[in-house]
Amino acid sequence: MSLVAPFETSFGIQTERDILLLKATTSAGEGWGECVAGEEPTYSSEYVDGAQHVLVHHLLPRLFESGSLVAEDVARILRPVHGHQMAKAAIEMAVLDAQLRSSGESFGKYLGAVMSEVDCGVSVGIHRTIPELLQTVGGYLDQGYRRIKLKIKPGWDVEPVRAVRERFGDVPLQVDANTAYSVSDAEHLAELDAFDLLLIEQPLPEEEVLAHAELARVVRTRICLDESIISAQAAADAIQLGACQVINIKPGRVGGYLEARRIHDVCASHGVPVWMGGMLETGLGRAGNVAMAALPNFTLPGDTSASDRYYHRDITEPFVLREGRLAVPAGPGLGVTVDLEFLDQITHSVETVRRERRAARAAG
Ligand code: SMG
Ligand code: MG
Secondary structure (H helix, E strand, C coil): CEEEEEEEECCEEEEECCCEEEEEEECCEEEEEEECCCCCCCCCCCCHHHHHHHHHHHHHHHHHHCCCCCHHHHHHHHCCCCCCHHHHHHHHHHHHHHHHHHHCCEHHHHHCCCCCEEEEEEEECCCCCHHHHHHHHHHHHHHCCCEEEEECECCECHHHHHHHHHHHCCCCEEEECCCCCCHHHHHHHHHHHHHCCCCEECCCCCCCHHHHHHHHHHCCCCEEECCCCCCHHHHHHHHHHCCCCEEEECHHHHCCHHHHHHHHHHHHHCCCCEEECCCCCCHHHHHHHHHHCCCCCECCCECCCCHHHHCCCCCCCCCCCECCEEECCCCCECCCCCCHHHHHHHCCCCCCCCCCCHHHHHCC
């Protein structure tokens, strides 16, 4: 799917998403999962073709071998396979959707949502010039977004932040470096303290958790971790080390909505606020993310933007921004309907993986 506008981060420019969807056909009914891995392994080590491979050859066979299961079993069954959180998350999401569609419960209700709509922010990519950036930010503010996140990298940080502050006053503002700095940049990053940012997201490489704690002693602005937080254990460790004061939760990055909820709970118990990240999801992933963003410790606006921020046409009914908020779907499961005709038009390939019947296996 083509993006409505190119999205540049410190690791490259994206103009489209090659999207891997997973449809689970279970005894309870059907459910959908969206794999958030990108085309290239640049945000993390996962990428969409690799995710498809590991799903087909390593994850789904294990799932099928385990016999009858519920969504709450998926992570444990897949644990022997290391990593591949985005692929695992897609399976768990599809199984959970099938389960909840059949029981009539919404994702929000199941996860523990306490709000019927959520405050939305928008993530603004690196632009060629500051006037172009200001035009984009102004357009999003006119649409009602409640928080702006600027992507930064060395050479595109203090000046764009200053320009946005000067033009748009005290709009809630934060930055995301996607690991582009090193701890020796601490003094430079501290220059951002002058702009009263909500947070600085993932300034250093994901494995450099201790260096984030060191950075936090030099920079006054709160440090938020994204790429580093791959599990609830990683979240607990990072908090204890003083490496972050805020956490960005992305279900895909941590193996699914159930682990994401554990991170929410760990953070809540430590008084650490969280917010919902985004991976340019379609209406499917957006539905799950918006539901999760309605949990009580999601106290900062998320990268849960409206469908038209990403795609001219979504594969579900579009999510529309109203007064800077999106409504949490209330219907069973994800609560959105896939436009199968449109999906069919934009689908490049379909691969079906079936559970082998025991008789067939016995017959060789
Ligand atoms: O979904 O609105 C969105 C994108 C939010 O900036 C965003 N995501 O590191 O937080 C992040 C990036 C990673 C996605 S790059 C494809
Ligand atoms: Mg990020």
